Amino acid sequence: MKALSDDQFAYLLILPLIIISLAMIVYPLAFSFWLTLNDVNFGRPSNVYIFTGFEQWVKVLYDPQFLSSFLITIRFAFIAVVVSLLLSLGIALLLNEPLKGRGLLRALVIVPWAIPEYAVGVLWKYLYDADIGLFNGILYVFHIIPGYTTLMLESNAVELVAIAYSWHMASLGVFFFLPGLSFISQEEYRAARIDGAGSFRRFWHITLPHLRYPLLVWLVFLTMESVRALDIILTMTGGGPNLATNTLSFIGYKQTFQLLNLSPGATLSYYLMFLTIALAMVYFYVLYRPKKKAD
Amino acid sequence: MSEVKKEPEKINRRSYLKYVGAGVVVVAVAGAGAYYATMPAAPPTTPTTQTVTQAATVTQASPTATVTELPPSQDPIHMNIWAFRPDIVDANSKIFAQQYNDNVKIELVAAGDYNSVVEEKLITKVPMDVFYSGGQYYFRAGRAGWIEDLNTLPDADAIKKDMYPNFLDWLTSSDGRLLGLVYFFEVKCPLANMDILEKAGLADTPPTNYEEIFDQCREIKKKGIVQYPLLADWNPVWNDGPYELYSEYMNSPKGGELFDPKTFEPIFDTNTYLADLLASWKAAYDDNLCTKDIFTLSWGDRQARFSSGQHAFLVCDEPYDMPTYNDPTRSKIAGKASLVPLGTGPDACTSWGTGLIGSYCMTKKDRGPEKTKRVNEFMEFFGWKDKDGNYRVAKEWALQTNLQSGIPAVAEDPDVVKSFISNLPYRKDKDYAILLDITSKCKQPKWFTQYWAIEFIYSLGTWSTKAVSGTVSIKDAITGMRTDAENLIKQYQQ
């Protein structure tokens, strides 16, 4: 019987993936790249494509809106990642403890992720609403504010949207960490406690190292998703009070789809992609520690 | 056991860079290849007169050169609508199908990005025969050659006689093509919560221009009746279009046209009334007459907020929302929502708002004689009379949803008048007279006909937002608007 070598077997298994990746990556990349090299405007029927070379790439960088939306994207991603991470870890730790009704809690925790992102945007928009929002109502009932007021201002819009986004995403993160947590043996904790380590040190030196790989996976995934996040901004702020939540992804959408400026939109998307890849590389470099093979 | 244990390569910086570099090269090569090979075909070029233009290079999924005609059951008429009472459209289309023994397919496109989706559909020529359009969008479609000249309708002359003349004017392109039929007409005007105005003692002295509205808001706020009396439509949203700035400019005695009516050169700058107008908006914002999230409110949000009774003036909204504001189960100000009458002094605005038409447009297609006849009948059914000669559709919209019609016979129909008056419970006949007054005096900017109109309106919206919120100075904002206008004109002249 002719046996496939290891390599051949492996490649056979991942062949569909390679084909898919080609379809998914190469075609849109190539097409978008072509778009960035031309000035495409379907409203100019006499001259739909005008070759412009790399002019778009440079022009986009000089657009002041580009820099501000770049910063907004980073700010949004940073807050979303930090808050989601803290929430996921915290909730996972809590759900790892022996509690009555733990199973029910676990079931409840997954619900925010099961709700579509666009619905989360609508929901939190109503919560923050200045005239009839729930948060206003709560603050008012507890006499924290004298009357309903605008909660979402230009200065805090990014944070508020990031919180809503974290509400949605942290639920998924819990399930990245929870299984890993349950595999950490209690022996290590007991030994550490005997040695006099406080809870924080136990957490830092025992729990976290065991979670290193899920942490990497989650951080990379979450960062990529929050940098590209679009649905929630579309339904919650539409770019925010006075462009406060104008992320790169959002203006890419606006340019490409609403204004039908396909070329600037494609260029922006490329820059967004570079940002995402750069961040992923940073994570890998920092967090990836291939252990020596233990046998 | 045959799993060969190779030492896993440590993922280090260099190998990453190597792979990313390889990826970039692949992309560049693929991009060059794509440029020559996978380029989508150009959409039709657009000579304005002449026979049906079919882009020679567009490879379509549907039949191309020889049009094979199918019976109605297999080849329905496709109508694209936005999400406004689709049940009424559905019911009407069923009546059409019955009267003409035909088959209609209604496709509901989300209102938020309606125009973008429809433009994509027009560019890529998916099956679509009739669609809603409005404002400046049908001018754009007309220029690009995407829609049919409705002078080709069999009853075109009768239809045109049956329309308000200024509406007919607004639907005609510069080269005489009829771009659409009237679905409804609207002119956004300020709405007042008379409950608050009565409490402030201002019920008998209506404001005659926008500055006076702001002043009355200040008075109301000072008296402590409500905290945010002003509910302005300042959302620079792409598809809804921030109408206020150019409407106010156009209607104010101190303002005028933004562009020369003949050459369409921009004639506004920092010395014109535009600067004062923006300054008055900014003052209103800075004085906290409105909530600070005023720029993110959608039409639905404003409706909800006005209905909650916490605002004195809604600047501006369509009169067809009146039934909502006066319905006791939907609004806390039921019975107290009213229109602001036009003043007569030298400082008074000549009208409120801009006249806007929601239209039915027909896509330009090589249909073959049978299908063309069917689509023409469909168009006339919705835009004019049904098979029995009644103005069915327009009247139904007027009665059920308070939409103003483009046909005088419908607008003056006693049932319609009664229905409109019943939705204006505060001053009844007087409010209706105000509505007619505003309707007859409203204008539409001439530059709506230009291709760049929509993008310019959007630029107006974004710059005015920045000016009002203080991100840029008013001078810079107006300079920015002017530069954008010039760039857009240049861009579309190539």
Next chain:
Amino acid sequence: MTIVGRIVRYLCAVLLIIWIGLPIYWMFNMSIMLEIETYSVPPHFIPQNPVDFWYRIMFGLPVTHQLAGAVGVMNAALFTHGIYNSIFVALPTSLAVIAVSSLVAYAFGRLNFRHKNALLFSLLTSRTLPPISIVIPYFIFFTVYVPLYGTTYGLMIMYFITIVPMVSWILTGYFASLPIEIERASRIDGCTRTSSFRRVILPMAAPGVAAGFLISFIMCYNEYLFAMILTMGSEGATLPALLAGLFSHGTVMPLMSALVIVAMIPPVVLALIFQRYITQLRIVDPVTTL
């Protein structure tokens, strides 16, 4: 566990319940009130006049009160068709996704082969493309070259190619965490690679694969941008595409809340059913634990 520890833990649990439950409860609360009650200051945490009015409108059931004026009244048939389309798209796609992803994840998680690291990294890069730059080329592709615009099949293809890389990546870590001894034992006992995969690995991996199915289903069902651009206003319109327009234009808060509540029932129910599988989704570094 000390008393203080217990109290702290239960307090945290209560906070967690509030954090998750309050927004959802509020949404449901709004959906059973008439508009005028939603404007109450202070808000009514429990409706004084609860109505099922909005749900009736959504499903086309007869109502006693007519809404005056401009409301984007949803066409009931359209709404149910949208839900049907969403499920019709999500189900087969998810099955196909886990079929392919399992194979891929097994290869990455258990085997060693040349260029493995590079390919693993490329799995990630496929998710770095912003969605808008993926959808526009395919919009053109599905209208000009292959007539799948507006159909559910076009969406299935799009979802398949965008979800497989991610689920593969997650499942890779999962397959890597499965105990190797059993697999080795089966190989020693004479199974070929394929039969050991089929008879030994897969059953062991079932919980993780089920979790992958859940993740994939939820991603298909909740996806907004592709659904909106590729199917809005067409035969294959899925639920997000239908709801998209109602979000910004005249739809009122209670109706929107009701729509969202109903829209979220299928994924939530599925998540609750599959919840115990996703808690077993242990992820381990695939490259080093061999």
